[in-house]
Amino acid sequence: MVDYPLDLLALQVFAGLALGAVYVLLALGLSLIFGMLGVVNFAHGALFALGAYVGVFLLGTGWNFWAALVAVPLAVGAAGLLVERFLVRPLYGRPVDDPLLLTFGLAYVVVEAIRIVFGKQPEPVETPELLAGAVFIGVGYFPLYRVFLIGVAALVVLALWLLLERTRWGLILRAGARDPTILRVLGVDVGRVWLLVFGLGTGLAGLAGWLAAPLQGAAPEMGVPVLAEAFVVTVVGGMGSLLGAVVAGLLVGVTYSMTSLLAPEMAKVSIFALMAVVLLLRPQGLFGRPGGLMA
Amino acid sequence: MLEVEGLSAWYGASHALQSVAFGVAEGEILCLLGRNGAGKTTTLKAIMGLMPRRAGSVRFRGEEVLQRPPEARFHLGLAYVPEERRIVPGLTVRENLRLGLIAARNRQDEARALDRIAETFPRLRERLDQQASTMSGGEQQMLAIARALMAEPRLLMLDEPSEGIMPVLVDEMFDLFARLRRDGTTLLLVEQNVELALNLADRAVVLDQGEVVHRAAAAELLADAEVQARYCAV
Ligand SMILES: Nc1ncnc2c1ncn2[C@@H]1O[C@H](COP(=O)(O)OP(=O)(O)O)[C@@H](O)[C@H]1O
Ligand SMILES: [Mg+2]
Numbered sequence: 001m002v003d004y005p006l007d008l009l010a011l012q013v014f015a016g017l018a019l020g021a022v023y024v025l026l027a028l029g030l031s032l033i034f035g036m037l038g039v040v041n042f043a044h045g046a047l048f049a050l051g052a053y054v055g056v057f058l059l060g061t062g063w064n065f066w067a068a069l070v071a072v073p074l075a076v077g078a079a080g081l082l083v084e085r086f087l088v089r090p091l092y093g094r095p096v097d098d099p100l101l102l103t104f105g106l107a108y109v110v111v112e113a114i115r116i117v118f119g120k121q122p123e124p125v126e127t128p129e130l131l132a133g134a135v136f137i138g139v140g141y142f143p144l145y146r147v148f149l150i151g152v153a154a155l156v157v158l159a160l161w162l163l164l165e166r167t168r169w170g171l172i173l174r175a176g177a178r179d180p181t182i183l184r185v186l187g188v189d190v191g192r193v194w195l196l197v198f199g200l201g202t203g204l205a206g207l208a209g210w211l212a213a214p215l216q217g218a219a220p221e222m223g224v225p226v227l228a229e230a231f232v233v234t235v236v237g238g239m240g241s242l243l244g245a246v247v248a249g250l251l252v253g254v255t256y257s258m259t260s261l262l263a264p265e266m267a268k269v270s271i272f273a274l275m276a277v278v279l280l281l282r283p284q285g286l287f288g289r290p291g292g293l294m295a
Numbered sequence: 296m297l298e299v300e301g302l303s304a305w306y307g308a309s310h311a312l313q314s315v316a317f318g319v320a321e322g323e324i325l326c327l328l329g330r331n332g333a334g335k336t337t338t339l340k341a342i343m344g345l346m347p348r349r350a351g352s353v354r355f356r357g358e359e360v361l362q363r364p365p366e367a368r369f370h371l372g373l374a375y376v377p378e379e380r381r382i383v384p385g386l387t388v389r390e391n392l393r394l395g396l397i398a399a400r401n402r403q404d405e406a407r408a409l410d411r412i413a414e415t416f417p418r419l420r421e422r423l424d425q426q427a428s429t430m431s432g433g434e435q436q437m438l439a440i441a442r443a444l445m446a447e448p449r450l451l452m453l454d455e456p457s458e459g460i461m462p463v464l465v466d467e468m469f470d471l472f473a474r475l476r477r478d479g480t481t482l483l484l485v486e487q488n489v490e491l492a493l494n495l496a497d498r499a500v501v502l503d504q505g506e507v508v509h510r511a512a513a514a515e516l517l518a519d520a521e522v523q524a525r526y527c528a529v
Pocket of ligand 1: 306309311329330331332333334335336337338
């Protein structure tokens, strides 16, 4: 094996964390929606792409990156509210494959709609000026935008943690993940909770899409590989576990990034190998627990 | 307070309740008796709004609630402690108690409600920050009742609260029920422990195979060995 200088390896770990930050945002949304509603949202990748394109659209009308950063998750989250209210809600109480098929089909509709409106060609997205260039992080220079990405993901995780552990709403969410019926008996309109959770989860997917756009541009099918990887993250972390989504997101990001350096042709396979190993050792995932939200 | 008329309910195609009718007057304890499978739990679930297929009439405090969701019935002052208790695992005792008031209209009084409950349930006061799922079955039952009382309901429905619980705790619990009645809470109590229940209750309704087969004053049924043997033997 070739010898790699330590600082190069360290930088690669950082690159993995930045990649992982995108996975974390996606997997948090997937896990919230699965943990609370029991719905596996196959449209999550398409909503990731939608986030990138809503941002592209807003830039086109003269908005800047930062304004779009606020507006995109709100817009995609609002789309999520409509999807839950009018498409997913009628399927509660039906077999689990019904909402699964619905979101699977919805993913195609969203991607096709993006193609019709924006064309099939990818759209480049520039890194905002403020975040262009590199910054010295001890072991070497690292793209500032990726540091920003890690920072945003950390803020989102912190905000979500505070929401869950410190607020009345969080208590409702933690209880609702375990026993929605008792919440209803105690007067909570659980349907409204599910609606808002779906909006929150899809809003995070939109945010992730817009954050990823400067790295890779926007392309209608950009959500496809990312969705597969986000599912790997939720399976590794444990379906429905938010702590699992964070730890596994970073782990998968670093695994991907390290193998891209050491054995590039193995990079894609490596994360599935990681998933296989975790499943063999811990079938419920690293932090999985039936019906558990947040360890 | 509560008038149930022609109440039917189904599990899939199976007709579990057939035109059940009874009333609960304000301030009384009514106990609902009957063998295993008679339909007692189903009756409470239907009154709370947890039976998807139901028909008939449930009037609570003058309002028809049959078509209304459980949360609406809660806001009218109806509380339900299911037989499985449903303490939420992963939450502390305090968090479980807070759930009892989480949807209530005036939540400013959370601290006061917690104080009031801690006074009524000294065993819980010492365990407020303990994981609820680590407590004994009896303590969990007490917690489930305490949680239902957080919002000061007008009518409290309890499904076999004494089942599988140490006698000392059962006595404590029944003392509590008597105190609740004195303080103005109405109780609808489902019990397997017939003697204990009839000694406490004002009136009794007996179910069998999803139908009401007997209504009597509690003292009267307590003396009626024949009806007890026919419908209440376990
Ligand atoms: N979840 C269910 N699905 C189907 N049948 C049920 C269910 N729960 C209860 N039953 C049936 O309904 C009838 C009434 O049950 P239940 O109300 O639980 O009786 P009790 O509480 O008096 O023991 C019984 O025949 C029981 O087998
Ligand atoms: Mg029962």
